[in-house]
Amino acid sequence: MLIPCPVCGLRDSGEFTTGGDASIVRPAFDDGDEAAWAAAVYDRSNPLGAHEEYWHHVHGCRHWLIVARDTQTHAVFGARLAGAWAGYQSGAPSDKPGPD
Amino acid sequence: MGDYSLWSVVKNGLTGNKSWKPAWRKAAPKPSYDVIIVGGGGHGLATAYYLAREHGITNVAVVERGLIGQGSVGRNTTIVRSNYLLPENSRFYEWSLKLWEGLSQELNYNVMFSQRGVLNLAHTPSQLDQYAQRGNAMRLGGIDAELLAREDIARLCPGIDLSPNARFPIEGGLFQPRAGTARHDAVAWGLAYAADRMGVDIIETCEVTGFIRDGSAITGVETSRGEIRAPKVGVAVAGMTSEVMRKAGVERLPIESHILQAFVSEPVKPLIDTVVTFGAGHMYVSQSDKGGLVFGGNLDYYNSYAQRGNLPIVQEVASELLAVFPNLGRLKLLRSWGGVMDMSMDGSPIITTGPLPGLFLNCGWCYGGFKATPGSGWCFAWTIAHDEPHARNAAFTLDRFHAGTVIDEKGAGAAPRLH
């Protein structure tokens, strides 16, 4: 499986670790609502089909990515950077695999 | 009970094997039952079997969207053990192991339960101490466990790398002699065969498309073969739990579906006589009766329903196999496949009443589903029959996650891919 890292280009999934469902609404750190936290920590929609999820490019640029992927076909629809870098678009991420 | 015996095999053999009957009827759904079990995997079939056998509830339908035995019950690495640390787990899995010990005779179907032992390798003194902790907990709970020294391991596993040159030299191991392997397909077929003979309807190619409700209560299922009603509906669909429960209006559960790959080598003459697990990583291997080395390791780590995995894990798991048995370098991988695991958020299962009236839920099996098959069926049947859990599964609730009474055998926290 290949993940289109917005920084590094198309890379093998083995360079990444995953961080699970990115659609979960995580309460703010100062939100003391136990139930809201419990829901975020433990409860998963776990859909068959389209899934937005965190991937961490640990053996690459170390950015956390939000990857849109299909859990049944493994088709990867795209990836964007999470957080402060969310708007970042690389020059033109080549879909060419690997170095020329 | 049962038709199968050496005598029947000889008698039929002499007459051209023409008189054998289907192992179970291809039942068509009736309009209603006392209990419907959704999912014709090992756990669903075992539940139906024990409902009939232990509780006399025989008006039971098992509805399966595909064929019996095509899911995880026929896609695992066939290990059966009860070498758990936490009492909630070891109590349950030991009960399951006890049921395994009588299963072939009880079912009149040879599930080839082979008590060849499971050896967990330890690679540092402190890891051996951790194994001792688990072994001691088992022993105090009445479960067999032995701590093995390197010499014992050499005797038990010829070909294993006991040299100090190994990247992670072997320090010792924890051994459970009563643990072992079973023939996975036979478990599914044997349970179907035995349940069928007690009157259970096993309905294949019957996909649940919805649940019938009376107010908040579940009173049946809508299927691709029509509506089927019952006052009690048990769901035991493993990797498909989230999708099936969504049809009942339950949108979120402490479950993620992940891929676990499994591998088999070409068949060779007896080479590895016990089940061996690698402690400086995650790999387990045993040799099937047919001669293939059956092994597996970590999940593929990403959420998936695909029953297939990718290359990085193939390479990781194979390297762990050779780290333990460097003599296998010239053997060949013959087959690989993936199973969809219902990974719970603490690594332990859920066998419970609810979460809706009339509904019962059995899921969260992670890697452990196969060995749990009879125990899970027994406990789920009890729970369905009595409308409350048995002491053996009382801890496997759905609300333990929010409450914080998690049963976290690995101490990995709410990260299902790490359990």
Added chain:
Amino acid sequence: MAGYRLAGGGGRVDRSKVLRFRFDGETITGFAGDTIASALLASGRLMVARSFKYHRPRGVFSAGSEEPNALVTIGEAARTTPNVQTTMAEASEGLVVRSQNAWPSLNNDFGALTGLLSPFLAAGFYYKTFIGPFRGAWMLYEPIIRRAAGMGAATREPDPDRYEHAHGFCDVLVVGGGPAGLAAALAAGRSGARVILVDENAEFGGASVLDTATIDGSDTAGWVRSAVAELAVLQNVRLLRRTAVYGYYDGNVLAGTERLPAGDAAAPRERHWRFQARQVILATGAMERPIVFAGNDTPGVMLLGAALAYVRHYGVAAGRAVTVFANNDAAWHQAAALAETGITIKAIIDPRDAGPEDSAKTLRAAGTVFYTGHVVTAAEGGKAVSGVVIAQFDSTAGNVSGGATTIDSDSLLVSGGWTPNVNLASQAGEPPVFDSGTGAFIPGTPREAWAAAGAMTGKLALQSAIESGFEVGVETVKSLGFNALPTTFTVENPNQEVGFLPLYEIPSNGPGKAFVDMQHDVKASDVRLARREGFSAPEHLKRYTTLGMAADQGRTSNVNALAIMAAEEGRPIAEVGTTRFRPPYSPVTFGAIVGRATGKHFQPVRRTPMHDWHEKAGADMINVGQWQRPRVYRRPGESVEDAYIREARAVRNSVGITDVSTLGKIDVQGPDAATFLDRVYTNTFSTLPVGKARYGLMLRDDGFLYDDGTTWRLTETRYLMTTTTGNAAGVMALLEFGLAVDWPDLKVALTSLTEQWAGVAIAGPQARALLTKVITDIDFSDKALPFMGVRTGRLGDVDVLVSRLSFSGELAYEVYCGADFGLVLWTTLLEAGEEFDCTPYGLEALGTLRIEKGHVIHDEMDGRTGVHDLGLEKMFSKKKDFVGKPMALRAALTDPGRKRLVGLKSLDGKPIRAGAQLVTGSDPNLPGGSQGQVTSMGYSPAVEAYIALALLERGPERHGETLYAADPVRGLHGPVKVCAPCFYDPDGSRMHG
């Protein structure tokens, strides 16, 4: 004696290079280029193997990777390799080849007696037997069954050979180098696209060798040569022979293994390829399909195309009195081609009314007798074909009619049509679909970026295969933006007819066994039995009979089995469907999958900068994850325990140093660094003054303890965080997640410095005196550098960072410097410390010192414990919010009944082992239930007793109780006294001094 070497011919063998190898002790002579199978055939050997279940005599059945029968063990000792397909393995000088699954010999195999019991050993018999007479009886039967099963025997010695990994990146990967694959590679290669063409065989050309056509004026072999020559000079094309692509993974990642020719000691044995292609062209061809009839596994029965391949490639004839059984025109052409090489085709048997006239003419002229409207009902002979029984066949009714005739024959060549190789296409696509033209399955819709060409799509005729290959090649590169020029191929083929009558099985009522899957000994009757017992779906059929699950992956058996099942069910084959194909397409050597990651190189070794010194000092090095750390520095005669007690005593009495370079070190910088740390730690870091360190605790989201360590404030906006060795990477990832996902507004940058900094802890009453000697620009007085103070300074020429921290409870410091200077730091301290008898100490002493102080590590923070469990409530800020706080405050986590940290003292003078369980029963046989467990232990030189830390139910309420440390797996059971977890200097006067 059936096969023999022809006087001439054989494009792959070099007759000038004779080689010899041994088969079961007998010397076999062959030529360079021979496979083991071709050399054995040439030598006249018919029986080369025994089958899996019934130990039937078996010979060479095919000429390729579909071979179900002729499996052998090659090599000796550590190089013993079982289950090798003789049709794929090249013969080499001196090779030792042995038959397998036969005892005492191939010719007289005791196991063949199982054939007599075969009525009782039908599919699934073992599920119905071996159940009794008592529970667990299976354990008596199993060893016997295991010994009978298996195929070859594996070695118990480590594999001495080397394997490599290679990566192939390309625009177009062409899998299969037959006519279609070559044409596709030409089209793509000429466009300038980066192309990789792979083929599993030693040479390209595929089945083109079976055609008597000309392409652009050359014969097929000539055309293949020139196509390969053209590709070979293109810089953008890579040709890989002997490379089997076995897996088609997500994202157009494919995996294959390349077998390297024997004899080059410098080369690896095999090379594993990971291909990453923008587009893939699958041109995996088709395999000739056998027909199921009684005795169809007898040595001497062979696929017709294989017999022609042996002639063309190796100059080997399959027999002297050959009969052909076929249901298609291509087979007649091949038979004619065989006849033209001088091989006697006695008879051709075809259920149809007639064969194609052109080839019929050739055969008639060669004296071949035609039995059209006939089928073979049985092959006679046990260890070698002696005769072929034929009978009239009613093709409309599909059954045998009329009496049988026997034709004397030593070789029966069979062709039941062709089965497209859909395996890879199925791995990366929708299920294969039935194609009536071939009577088999062709690829379904792609899920990945691939296109199929040639025979695998049902285009069996040479011209259409080549054309489809080129066309797909052109379209593929065009889709990638390359310019491709069209071209035409002029294929002149005298044999254009492609007539075919689907025929899969000749039903038999005789006693002979008719095999569907020869490698697993699955008979046609087993398929019928499976149906009778309800296992009629393809997936059930496969699992119940083990059909198609052998090393040949059911190449020759799947379609026939499905056809038999379909006929039984009275349904079309298309409706029955096929099973799903999974990797690997061909068996893959584990060594190749793993590459260099074996032995010592299984995983990287992480060494600290002082590693070599530790080793030279004789330290017992121990793995801590991937790191290696000194456990103890044993002196001659010392046990591990003697050594760590001496080391710990040295720390308490004078001074010791230990290497702490493996601790995780993370540089946290930015205007919001303080705010960030306040959120990730349970305690406050924003109030920490510059130049001070603080011990911090980190929780997981779920409120349980995750990690601990000291974090040092270096400037207003910069901290150095330390983590435990084991969690260094995990904490880094967690912090990065926090910044990326939870708090993108915080301006903080993180850098891992774990490997950039070396660290040494200096502990003991003389620590200050020692450091004063070596770091002269820091005032080490208590006032100038108080407990938890942080200073920068210089040790000689080396910049150092010093913090006054104590894990041991003594006056202690940690000193960090650039990793390159770690050894200088270490040796300088030791040399300067000689006057104080400065002692290096390892993990064991570190452990016992911290246990004396009641400090917890991962033994206690095992992922199941919380702040409350370990008595760390003081670290849990009530004033601020942080990760995990709401979850940590759940009632279940603060329940006083939980297991909580206590100290233990041994009451019998014996060690309390970590892993022991705490019970109330003094009698090891009546221990009672577990109430807790020992998490870590050591001998305390300070207390002069064995002490331990433990987690005990309601622990803090139970100080003073006597319990027993039950350790049945190690045969120990001893009394212990529960006490507070801090055993030494509880008011901390020593470390504050």
